[in-house]
Structures are given as C-alpha cells and as structure tokens.
Amino acid sequence: MEALLLFLAVLSPVALTAGIAIKFYKISQMPLNIRWEIYPLPKGELEKIRYGGSYMEEIDWVKKNNPRRSYFEFVEPFKELFFLHRVHKFNKYGLWIWSMALHWAVGLLFGTLIILLLDGIFTDIDLSGLVIVPIFSYVLGVFGSLGLIAKRFINKELKLYTSGIEYFNLIFLLLIFFTGFLSFIQDSSLSEAFIYVDGVLKLSIPFDEISSLTIIHFLLVELFLMYIPFSKFFHGPVKFFTFHKILWSDEFQTKGSKEEKKIMQQLHYKVRWSGPHMLSDQNWLENAKNTNLHEKS
Amino acid sequence: MKSLKDFSIETKEPLVKIEDNELVSLAPYITEENHPNKFSKEWIEKYDFSLDGYTVFPIENPNEEEKAQIVKKFLTGIQKLILPESNWTLMKPLLLSLKYCVKCNTCADACHVYIGSGKKEIYRPNFRSEILRRIYKRHFTTSGKLLKSFVGADIEVTYAAIRRLLELAYRCTLCRRCVLQCPVGIDNGLIARELRKLFSQELGMAPVEIFLKGTRLHLKAGSTTGMRTEAFRDIIKFIEDDIQEKTGRKIKIPVDKKGAEILLYHNGGEYISWPDHIAAFAILFDAAGINYTLSSETIGYDGVNYGAWYDDVELARVGLRHLEIAHELGVKKVVIGECGHSHKVYTVIFDRILPASSPLWNIQRESCLPLMWEIVKSGRIKLDPSRNNFPVTMHDSCNIVRLMGIYKPQRDIIKAITPGTFREMNPNGSMNYCCGGGSGFAIFRTLNFPVWKNKVSLRVKTKQILDTFSDVLDKDIPKHVVATCSNCKGSLRDMIHAYQLFDRFKINYSGLADLIVNAMVDIPPFLNLEELPE
Numbered sequence: 168m169e170a171l172l173l174f175l176a177v178l179s180p181v182a183l184t185a186g187i188a189i190k191f192y193k194i195s196q197m198p199l200n201i202r203w204e205i206y207p208l209p210k211g212e213l214e215k216i217r218y219g220g221s222y223m224e225e226i227d228w229v230k231k232n233n234p235r236r237s238y239f240e241f242v243e244p245f246k247e248l249f250f251l252h253r254v255h256k257f258n259k260y261g262l263w264i265w266s267m268a269l270h271w272a273v274g275l276l277f278g279t280l281i282i283l284l285l286d287g288i289f290t291d292i293d294l295s296g297l298v299i300v301p302i303f304s305y306v307l308g309v310f311g312s313l314g315l316i317a318k319r320f321i322n323k324e325l326k327l328y329t330s331g332i333e334y335f336n337l338i339f340l341l342l343i344f345f346t347g348f349l350s351f352i353q354d355s356s357l358s359e360a361f362i363y364v365d366g367v368l369k370l371s372i373p374f375d376e377i378s379s380l381t382i383i384h385f386l387l388v389e390l391f392l393m394y395i396p397f398s399k400f401f402h403g404p405v406k407f408f409t410f411h412k413i414l415w416s417d418e419f420q421t422k423g424s425k426e427e428k429k430i431m432q433q434l435h436y437k438v439r440w441s442g443p444h445m446l447s448d449q450n451w452l453e454n455a456k457n458t459n460l461h462e463k464s
Numbered sequence: 465m466k467s468l469k470d471f472s473i474e475t476k477e478p479l480v481k482i483e484d485n486e487l488v489s490l491a492p493y494i495t496e497e498n499h500p501n502k503f504s505k506e507w508i509e510k511y512d513f514s515l516d517g518y519t520v521f522p523i524e525n526p527n528e529e530e531k532a533q534i535v536k537k538f539l540t541g542i543q544k545l546i547l548p549e550s551n552w553t554l555m556k557p558l559l560l561s562l563k564y565c566v567k568c569n570t571c572a573d574a575c576h577v578y579i580g581s582g583k584k585e586i587y588r589p590n591f592r593s594e595i596l597r598r599i600y601k602r603h604f605t606t607s608g609k610l611l612k613s614f615v616g617a618d619i620e621v622t623y624a625a626i627r628r629l630l631e632l633a634y635r636c637t638l639c640r641r642c643v644l645q646c647p648v649g650i651d652n653g654l655i656a657r658e659l660r661k662l663f664s665q666e667l668g669m670a671p672v673e674i675f676l677k678g679t680r681l682h683l684k685a686g687s688t689t690g691m692r693t694e695a696f697r698d699i700i701k702f703i704e705d706d707i708q709e710k711t712g713r714k715i716k717i718p719v720d721k722k723g724a725e726i727l728l729y730h731n732g733g734e735y736i737s738w739p740d741h742i743a744a745f746a747i748l749f750d751a752a753g754i755n756y757t758l759s760s761e762t763i764g765y766d767g768v769n770y771g772a773w774y775d776d777v778e779l780a781r782v783g784l785r786h787l788e789i790a791h792e793l794g795v796k797k798v799v800i801g802e803c804g805h806s807h808k809v810y811t812v813i814f815d816r817i818l819p820a821s822s823p824l825w826n827i828q829r830e831s832c833l834p835l836m837w838e839i840v841k842s843g844r845i846k847l848d849p850s851r852n853n854f855p856v857t858m859h860d861s862c863n864i865v866r867l868m869g870i871y872k873p874q875r876d877i878i879k880a881i882t883p884g885t886f887r888e889m890n891p892n893g894s895m896n897y898c899c900g901g902g903s904g905f906a907i908f909r910t911l912n913f914p915v916w917k918n919k920v921s922l923r924v925k926t927k928q929i930l931d932t933f934s935d936v937l938d939k940d941i942p943k944h945v946v947a948t949c950s951n952c953k954g955s956l957r958d959m960i961h962a963y964q965l966f967d968r969f970k971i972n973y974s975g976l977a978d979l980i981v982n983a984m985v986d987i988p989p990f991l992n993l994e995e996l997p998e
C-alpha cells in the first residue's frame with residue numbers, strides 16, 4: 168500500500184505533464200481549420216485592438232507590413248485567468264464570486280505544490296512561512312466549490328445543463344480542499360505536508376510521521392493531477408487553442424509556408440459526405456471544381 | 465423544460481410556445497396587442513411544427529422506415545463532422561467546442577434571439593450545442609457509452625429530436641456574438657453552422673432559399689435571384705438610363721472590362737431590390753475615376769455565397785468560380801460591395817481554402833469600405849455634409865465588424881459626410897446585435913418562418929433602433945439607418961414593414977454608398993427620405 172502511494176505521488180506529475188503534452192499534440196495534429204477569428208483581437212496595432220479593428224481596414228493590406236503580434240495576446244488571457252473577466256462581466260447567474268474563489272484555489276494549490284517541492288529540493292531555505300498560500304487555497308476552495316454546487320443545484324436553468332459528472336468534479340474539488348483544510352486545523356504549520364513532499368523527493372515517505380488525513384489529501388491531489396488532462400478541467404489549457412489558434416488567429420497564408428502545405432494536402436482529402444450534391448469519392452478540389460451537379464439535386 | 469431529454473419526445477405539440485406577451489417589449493415606442501397567429505390547418509396537418517410552432521421546412525412526415533434511415537444518416541453525419549478528411553475546414557473548433565464547454569451559461573444573454581423571445585430556453589446559445597453534445601457523447605465517446613446519463617450522454621436520437629434539431633439550426637443567425645462572452649472560447653454559432661452542414665452535406669436538407677434556390681440556382685442560372693446574363697445586362701442598361709434621368713450624367717457602367725484593376729462583386733439581390741444602390745456605386749466610382757468592372761459571366765454578377773451559411777462544399781464551388789472569373793478578367797483585385805457574408809467569405813475564409821501559390825489566391829480580395837473612405841478622404845469628389853442633415857445611425861454587419869474587424873472606415877465616412885448628425889447604436893462595433901436576418905433569415909420566405917423572424921429575431925434590433933432615435937422619434941423628422949450589408953438591409957426593410965417604423969416614426973434606410981452620393985454637390989440629392997426604397 169505504501170509503495171502504491173509513493174508510486175502515485177511520483178506518477179501524478181508525470182501523468183499530468185505527459186497527459187497535457189499528448190492532448191496538445193493531438194489537438195495540434197488536427198487539420199488546419201479555415202480562418203474563424205473574431206474581433207476584437209488582442210494583437211496588431213494598439214488603436215485597432217482598442218476598437219476591434221483589423222488590418223483588413225486598409226487598402227492593399229496584403230502588401231503592407233501589418234504588425235501581427237503584440238504582448239496583449241499574452242496579457243489578455245491573464246485577465247481571464249486571474250479575474251475571470253468575462254464571467255464577471257457577462258454571467259447573469261452570480262457564478263463569478265464562487266468561480267473566482269475556486270479558480271484561485273486551484274491556482275494556489277499548484278502554488279502550494281511548488282512551494283513544497285522547492286522546500287524539499289533546497290534544504291537550506293525555509294519556506295514554511297509561505298504556509299499562508301495553502302491556507303488561502305483550502306479556504307477559497309471549500310467556499311468556491313460549495314457555492315458552485317449549491318448554485319448548480321438550486322438554479323433551475325443551471326441545473327438543466329448540469330449532469331452527474333459536473334457534480335462529481337465539484338465534489339472532488341471540495342474533498343481536496345476540505346481535507347486540506349482539516350489537515351491545517353490539525354496541524355497549523357502544515358509540517359506533515361512538508362514531510363510528505365520531502366519524502367516523495369527522497370522516494371521514501373515516512374508514513375508513520377504523517378496522519379491519514381494528510382495522506383488522503385495528497386492522494387486526492389495526485390488523482391486530481393492525473394485527471395486534469397482527461398477531464399473538463401482541461402478547459403483551462405485548451406484555451407491556448409480556442410483563443411490563440413482559432414479565435415485570435417488572423418494570420419493570412421504565405422507562399423511556401425507550412426500552412427500552405429497543409430492546405431494543399433487537405434484539399435486532396437476525400438469529401439466522403441453523401442448528400443445529393445456531393446461527390447463522395449472525389450476530393451475537395453474535385454468537388455469544388457464540379458459546379459455542374461444540378462441533375463443530382 | 466424539466467429535462468433536456470424532453471427534446472426527443474415524439475409529439476406534434478411544440479416544445480415551447482411563443483406568446484406575444486412574453487417577447488421583449490417594444491414599449492414605450494410601440495404598444496402591441498396579443499395576436500395569436502393562426503396558421504393554415506393544412507400546414508399544421510402536413511408539416512412539423514414540433515419545435516416552437518414555426519418551420520422553414522416543408523418536409524412531410526416520413527414513414528417509420530424513412531425515419532430510421534434519417535436517424536442512421538444523422539449519426540453518420542456526426543461521425544463525418546469529427547473526421548479530419550470530411551471536415552478539415554472546421555473539425556478542430558467544433559470538437560473543442562463540443563468537449564470543453566463548462567456550462568456556465570455566461571453566453572446566454574449575448575443572443576438577440578434568446579433575449580428577443582423573452583428568454584425561451586430552446587433559443588439559449590448553449591441549448592442546441594448541448595443537445596448535439598449529448599448525442600455526440602452518447603454515440604462517439606467511451607465515457608458516454610459506459611456512463612451514459614452520468615456524463616450527460618442522455619439524449620435519445622429519435623426522428624423527433626433530429627427534426628427539432630434541424631429546425632433549431634435555423635433559429636441562430638450565426639452572428640457569433642455569444643462567442644465574445646464565453647470565457648473558454650466555445651463557439652455556439654459554429655455549432656449551429658456545423659449542424660446545418662451535417663443536414664445539408666449528409667441528408668440534403670437545407671432551406672430551399674439557400675439550397676435549391678440558393679447555391680444550386682446560383683451555380684446553374686448565374687444568380688440566386690434567378691437572373692441570367694441577358695437580364696443582368698438589361699438591368700445595367702436600365703440603371704444607366706436611370707442615373708442619366710436623375711443626375712444628368714451619362715455613365716457607362718463597365719462590364720467585362722479586361723484588365724480593369726478591380727472586379728466589383730455586388731450582392732445579386734441589389735440589382736432586383738435596390739438598383740439605386742448599384743447606381744450609387746456607379747456614380748461614386750465613376751466620379752472618383754476608379755478603374756473597375758462588373759462581370760456578366762454566369763455567377764459573376766452575383767457576389768453572394770450562400771454556402772457560408774450551411775455547406776462547405778457549396779461554399780467552395782461558388783467561391784472558386786468567383787475567383788476564376790476574376791482571374792479570367794485579369795483584374796488585380798476583387799472588391800466586395802456592401803454584402804456582409806461575402807466580405808467574410810472572400811477575405812477571411814478563402815484565405816485558407818486555396819494554397820497561397822495558386823494564382824486565384826493571389827488576386828487581392830478586399831472590402832469596398834476602405835476604398836470608399838479613400839475616395840471620400842481624397843477630396844476627389846465634392847461632398848456637402850449638410851445634404852445629410854438628418855439623424856443617421858449605422859447598423860454594424862456582424863460579418864464585417866465582429867468577424868473581420870472592419871469598424872473604422874465606415875464610421876470615418878459617415879462622420880465626414882454628415883453635419884454631426886451621426887449617432888451610434890448601443891452596443892455597436894463587435895458587440896453589436898445582429899439585425900436578426902443573418903445567415904439567410906432575411907431571405908427565408910417558406911411557410912410561417914417569416915412570422916417567427918419578424919416577431920422574435922428582428923425584435924432586439926428594432927428596439928435598438930428605436931432606442932437610438934428615442935429623442936427624435938417625431939414623425940416630422942426623417943431618420944436614417946445605414947447598413948453596409950444587403951442582408952441587413954433586407955432585415956431593415958422587413959422590420960420597417962412589420963413594425964411600421966416608417967409610417968410611425970419616418971425611419972428609412974439605405975446602404976452607405978447611397979448616403980455618400982446623396983452628399984455629392986454636383987448632382988441632385990440622391991436619397992428620397994419621404995419614401996421607402998422599393
């Protein structure tokens with residue numbers, strides 16, 4: 168049992184990293200979609216960013232050297248990450264405060280893991296003063312997950328869209344933060360947490376020095392890490408694609424680019440659709456060139 | 465609605481009923497009475513109204529065998545939507561949108577259809593997405609197959625569900641306003657379009673106005689209006705005569721001019737519904753000395769591409785032909801006239817439909833708006849803003865503003881040609897509300913769909929226009945709404961009729977070119993605000 172727990176502790180960050188990497192790889196291997204951007208885009212000229220303009224407002228834009236990237240593209244996501252800007256502005260169900268609490272809690276949980284790891288690695292620095300980070304994480308986490316569970320359960324409209332798995336995910340988070348919180352009540356310096364992670368780094372967790380509550384808490388955290396890439400929790404990392412690669416992707420093709428090669432390849436894919444006006448066995452290019460299918464329809 | 469599973473119930477009864485007194489109110493401007501619509505009994509017997517009591521599909525109830533066939537094809541269609549080969553165009557955004565919605569419903573209040581209807585559940589942006597999502601999960605994911613309703617894979621794929629979903633795909637104008645509110649970047653507008661695509665590309669089901677009388681007619685006869693080359697030439701002649709009569713100018717509208725710099729694509733509907741708009745462009749381009757041409761080739765005189773709304777293959781067919789025509793004429797550039805979806809198709813979407821080394825890709829594809837601003841700004845034509853001395857507002861086309869970021873040139877123009885009488889709608893720009901006629905709604909005339917459109921879909925924009933003019937509603941003050949898109953103008957025309965905006969408040973409308981030409985000092989006023997354009 169102890170070996171299994173140690174195995175999980177070591178495996179979980181590896182599984183998280185590998186899981187995210189595989190997911191990213193798989194998504195990036197999907198075909199290059201047609202351009203599907205939406206304005207305002209957080210890149211290009213500053214003034215245009217402000218009012219939602221694009222380089223297509225200019226005559227001969229293809230010949231001009233339009234600024235395409237700007238640091239706003241990387242600043243904008245932080246507005247969402249730290250402040251849940253859109254939820255705050257547009258959500259009419261009062262989810263923002265709970266959702267903010269929970270997102271911060273998860274962020275601080277990762278912060279906690281980093282602190283514990285650093286403390287274990289650099290034995291000569293003492294990070295025990297940063298214990299405030301996990302405490303905030305646990306309190307916010309309990310508050311946020313309970314609030315969201317209640318909201319989803321009580322509000323009829325939200326309830327309609329919530330299935331078992333959404334409750335499961337929230338309860339899972341609640342358990343992580345609640346066990347964390349209890350372990351803090353029991354041991355206010357969270358020394359057991361430091362001992363646990365230190366033990367993981369040394370591949371020998373001194374289980375006799377750690378309470379079962381702390382062990383359960385870490386077990387839940389480890390399961391959570393492994394679960395992230397394969398669950399709805401991946402909605403955070405996936406924004407790299409939904410925003411940067413789709414909704415904010417306004418780059419036009421250039422000759423000889425890898426985009427061009429992909430498009431050429433994709434035009435030779437078989438269409439496969441079998442509607443009356445489709446030539447299923449022919450490729451996209453052949454279909455596009457064949458405009459004379461009136462008899463078929 | 466108690467559960468989303470109700471969507472599959474086999475019943476003729478509509479899932480929701482649209483009650484006039486529940487719609488968003490147009491008070492204090494217009495007081496409406498509750499008029500329950502009565503539709504022909506024959507229709508009710510024959511067709512399916514099981515979504516909301518309205519339909520755009522004259523499809524008769526199939527027998528059991530046919531129903532089973534439709535269910536099977538629908539599922540095959542979903543599979544094709546998520547295959548790289550058959551859906552390379554949009555598979556990635558679709559799959560991500562299906563998988564990662566967190567059901568926070570932050571998108572809900574973005575939607576003009578949802579708001580206009582008085583927040584009917586079925587029109588919530590995420591509603592149709594969630595139905596498709598649950599079906600997809602149930603049939604195409606391991607978790608859905610194993611854990612069923614626990615993971616939300618609980619919607620039974622019945623004919624009733626599919627029939628409702630077909631209808632529901634045409635209760636969204638694909639305006640994508642909801643996308644701007646989603647914290648995850650989920651695209652509910654895209655999901656609606658992907659549903660339309662599935663129905664068209666796999667089952668051959670699409671509203672007659674965009675399929676048989678849309679892209680099919682366009683490719684066969686040359687225009688979605690049914691206009692053929694000879695008729696086009698006659699109309700051009702008529703417009704030339706009309707220009708001479710109204711302005712005293714003898715203008716030869718260039719058609720098929722080899723080597724012209726620009727090929728101008730107008731929305732074909734303009735020739736029939738608003739020939740004055742074509743005349744306005746002709747006067748403006750002639751006065752500014754623009755080296756351009758129109759095309760009389762089949763398809764070449766109608767720049768629409770209805771494939772944008774429902775079918776990628778049709779989109780590619782029409783678009784490819786448009787670019788071939790430009791290539792044959794040897795023009796450097798295609799300029800898109802005042803037509804929103806066509807703007808997006810040729811500048812944005814076609815960027816990745818052909819490889820960059822193809823000669824067709826290398827024909828520049830641009831909006832007419834920067835060019836028009838260049839003309840106004842250059843001082844090449846003499847303009848008198850006091851000619852436009854009446855309250856003017858502008859409706860932003862979703863395709864031009866939100867989906868391609870052309871926001872400023874049209875504003876610069878209006879500000880330059882009006883004596884400070886321009887006022888913005890609120891919200892505007894990329895957060896504008898759709899006119900309510902986007903994605904084909906403006907041209908759908910089948911069965912009782914237009915009643916639904918007027919009542920529900922045009923409602924928010926109607927209210928917004930009235931709000932914008934609230935201090936000048938007096939019938940003696942002419943007011944003007946400018947739209948840089950033919951489809952939006954169709955919506956304006958419909959709402960002006962449906963809500964008597966002209967008779968009650970003297971609200972009129974036109975394209976932007978018309979307003980510019982109205983300000984040209986060396987010709988008589990071009991607009992007649994005392995009459996509607998038709």
Ligand code: SF4
Nearest residue numbers: 565566568569571646
């Ligand atoms: S589409 Fe976006 S905003 Fe709407 S429910 Fe899903 S995640 Fe929330």
Ligand code: SF4
Nearest residue numbers: 575636637640642653
């Ligand atoms: S795309 Fe527009 S019409 Fe469609 S659901 Fe979103 S907001 Fe509503």
